[in-house]
Amino acid sequence: MWNVEFYTDFSWQHKAVWQTPDTPFMQLAFWHAMTDSGAIGAEAGWLPLYAAASRAGQLVAVMPVFIKDHHQGEYVFDHAWAEAYLRYGAEYYPRLVTSVPYTPVTGQRVWLASGEVLDVALWQVLSQAIAHLAEQVSASSWHGLFVPATMRQVTKEADSDVITRLGCQFMWHNLDGDGQPFADFAGFLATLTAKRRKTIRVERDKVAKQNLVCRRKLGADITAADWQAFYQCYAMTYLVRGRQPYLTLDFFQQIAESQAAHLMLAQALDASGDIAASSLFWYDAHTLYGRYWGSLADYDSLHFELCYYQGIEFAIAQGLTRFDPGTQGEHKLIRGFAPTLTHSLHHVYDARFATPIRQFCAQEAQAVQAYYADALTALPFNADYLAKRGLG
Known part of the structure; x- marks a missing residue:
């Protein structure tokens, strides 16, 4: 059959x-x-x-x-x-x-x-x-x-032979204290503690003071020149470490045609109007996905602006439910991205290794769960927001 x-x-x-x-x-x-x-x-x-x-x-x-x-x-x-x-x-x-x-x-x-x-x-x-x-x-x-x-x-x-392994990422959720989508970025900031609210404002001010202007483009509006500039930025993140990028310009040119309805590009322009940095996102009906970024020079706080704050603004404007900014990066936590457990499955065919790997994953899961619980207590939201959301 x-x-x-x-x-x-x-x-x-x-x-x-x-x-x-x-x-x-x-x-x-x-x-x-x-x-x-x-x-x-x-x-x-x-x-x-x-x-x-x-x-x-x-x-x-x-x-x-x-x-x-x-x-x-x-x-x-x-x-x-x-x-x-x-x-x-x-x-x-x-x-x-x-x-x-x-x-x-x-x-x-x-x-x-x-x-x-x-x-x-x-x-x-x-x-x-x-x-x-x-x-x-x-x-x-x-x-x-x-x-x-x-x-x-x-x-x-x-x-029963499949082993589950836990991991942890950080996601931003578009929910105000009443469980409704945020009206704007200011509404999101209002849910944070004064200290964290100030941190984000300072970081955004630093970008402006470096004579950088940020803008967003949807897929259909991204030009061939934009893609060329983006790829220069993306490749730079690998080249500075002596590595070659995983993806080619041809890949991005293809998805520019075939997935335009799912793409958003955030750009930072310098004082001359040249593209100094770019961050590429995918999105669907409910989620924004931050995927690739790069900068041609080192600008203070620009990574936070292009990869996080521009994404949050876009998610709010589009009415998206959540924003997945990519793997790793504990620094996301204090900027409003909550811990989220991830899962992988593993089938080890040699019994000599399957048993110790299963034991390793069980012990690791306890550590990940503890980290997840600790991360929840470190969220930057104020007491009023936490109480309304039942997180306090």
């Missing part, structure tokens, strides 16, 4: 009518741009195999699986696991990874045909096919990164 076939390309795309993805990063336009520009492929170390599950001859679901021999672009760090394998003379790489490359955003990891759901039966079929693939390519393990609650629940019911 069930059959799973692995594709190396998108020839499966037109064999079903697909449900609308829950984030812009699972739109096939995003994946085509990644692939066409070389960000996905053997040379990038992201060798794709698309697990296509059919029931009674009808394609119902496709899950991306990458054969990887490095950990770059994943944002769930497992260096210690690789070192443990090495110490015991075992091979950790290659391993199988299901994720959106270079994108630490929680969301669905399976494309579903219209009317289908990810249930236990479907997951068991996919999981068995992945385990067989792992055996064929001598992969040590499978890793599903930044997975949503629905996928976690299904795997929990279907496969």
Whole structure:
């Protein structure tokens, strides 16, 4: 009844009518741009195999699986696991990874045909096919990164061998003290303590005093020159560390065409009117996603302005529910971004390593939960706001 076939390309795309993805990063336009520009492929170390599950001859679901021999672009760090394998003379790489490359955003990891759901039966079929693939390519393990609650629940019911790992990110929520969206940035500032409110005002003033003017452009209004300038800024964040950027200008030029309705670019112009820094965001009906930024020179507080405050203003103006500014960065906390738990799934096929890794993840989860609880107490909101929201 069930059959799973692995594709190396998108020839499966037109064999079903697909449900609308829950984030812009699972739109096939995003994946085509990644692939066409070389960000996905053997040379990038992201060798794709698309697990296509059919029931009674009808394609119902496709899950991306990458054969990887490095950990770059994943944002769930497992260096210690690789070192443990090495110490015991075992091979950790290659391993199988299901994720959106270079994108630490929680969301669905399976494309579903219209009317289908990810249930236990479907997951068991996919999981068995992945385990067989792992055996064929001598992969040590499978890793599903930044997975949503629905996928976690299904795997929990279907496969007791899957290990869950916790992480923590920071999100901004568009809710005033009465549970309504903020009317403007000033309304958001009014919910903060006087100290934190002053900090943000000082940071924004510093940007203005450096003769920098910030503006925002939606996708359709972003010009070819804007993209060229953005890429210069983006690449600079890697070049100053002696590294090459993961993504090419070609990738951004493609998504400029195929995902224009989901893009916002924040820019800082210097006294000459030249673009000094840029920050690129995606957005959908409910969430703003901060993804890439860069600056051609070092400006005091400009990162906070372009990556956080411009994003908050935009989210308020668009009536978006939340703002995901990207992974890591505890400095987000004191600027109104609340801690949020993230989850990844791991199936380690060698029992010698599965047990200690499970124990490691259980201990780590306790530490992450404690950190999450501590972070909640460090939020910058004033007592009145916390009381109204039931957080005090």
